[in-house]
Amino acid sequence: MKKFAFLLLGAAFAANSCMGDFSPEELALSTVKLTVNIANPYTKAQVVEGDDMTLKNYQILVFSDDGRLDNSTTLLTGSERQYTLEITPGSKKIWVLGNIASAFADISESALRNTMTSLGDNSFDQFVMSGYKEDSVTSDKSLSLSLEHVASKIVIERIDRDFTNKEYSGLNLKIKRIYMSNVAGNASFDCSADPTVWYNKLGVSEPNQPQAVSALISEDIAEYDLAEGASYSGTHTFYVYPNPETTNRRTGVWAPRPTRLVIECEYNGNPCYYPITIPKTDGDKVDRLERNTVYRISRLTLTRPGDKDPETASGEVSSQVSASFNITVANWSGGSSYTETFK
DSSP states (O other): OHHHHHHHHHHHHHHHHHHSSOOHHHHTTOOEEEEEEEEOSSOHHHHTTOGGGOOOEEEEEEEETTSOEEEEOOOEETTOOEEEEEEOSEEEEEEEEESOSSOOOSOOHHHHHTOEEEGGGOBTTBOOEEEEEEEEESSSEEEEEEOEESSEEEEEEEEEEOOSSTTTTTSOEEEEEEEEESEEOEEETTSOSOOSOEESGGGOOOTTOOHHHHHHHEEEEEEEEOOTTOEEEEEEEEEEBOBOOOBOOOSSSOOOOOOEEEEEEEETTEEEEEEEESSOEETTEEOOBOTTBEEEEEEEEEOSOOBSSSSSOOTTOSOOOOTTOOOOOOBTTTOEEEEEEEO
16 A cells, blocks of 8 residues: 555656646655754854853744745754754755744744844843755755854943043043943844834933843943043943944934944033944944944044033044044954044
């Protein structure tokens, strides 16, 4: 009986080979093995930087060319870096999601692409990641897929005071707080959708802002007196979601705009701010803040008093930079470094 069934199936396949693709019913009777190898999101040399490279869990989802879910795993532990699924042969879209709260079930690819991950889903030792690949799988196959962070990392390492107008040099300047403003609060797993949630709009944090988000985008520091010619050394790291906005709006009326790093100070007893647009400003245009990148400010030089507002900066504060300014889009594992000077 089994032999007869296989003969019928073989005849059906032979007939379809002349007609084109197999029907879903016929494909369901034939499977191939797809082995997915998850590449490390870091190298051993970089693990010592912190826990933001850690992969605690992941899920593999395989979709057919028409977007239907072919097969998927449960939520696997990060220590398992290889998994084999049985799938129907054909063109496939393979997704891997890392450090997610729970596994997806019975979902189409279009629904997955429309699913938003929130900035608050991340923590210092567990950052949301994703990876994607298209491939034709007609027989048993093994492939590798790399994961990338959805978030990006902003690092500032040193602040110098070197006022060009010596009349202002003798007045007291205190560093009080460092934070991110105009932060995108959500993103799709492929980072193609525009954000619908924003935090610290216009440099002001809202009372109901989730604590998990506040921890990632702001830091209260011990008040520091920055004397003329002195430096403040201390690495501060923030995590934000990618921002597609490229128009450098500066008005006080909220509309989506570029993300900024803000140094909040007190100058001569009055609050003042030094906003740095990330990644950089070229007139009214700003480069996109990309996912899985590190924007590292190795040295920030304050050459004048800050502005009275963290967003509506004067003409002088347009993130003008010295000739030593250099920034490249680099993977989280590499990072980029540049020097910023307010003139």
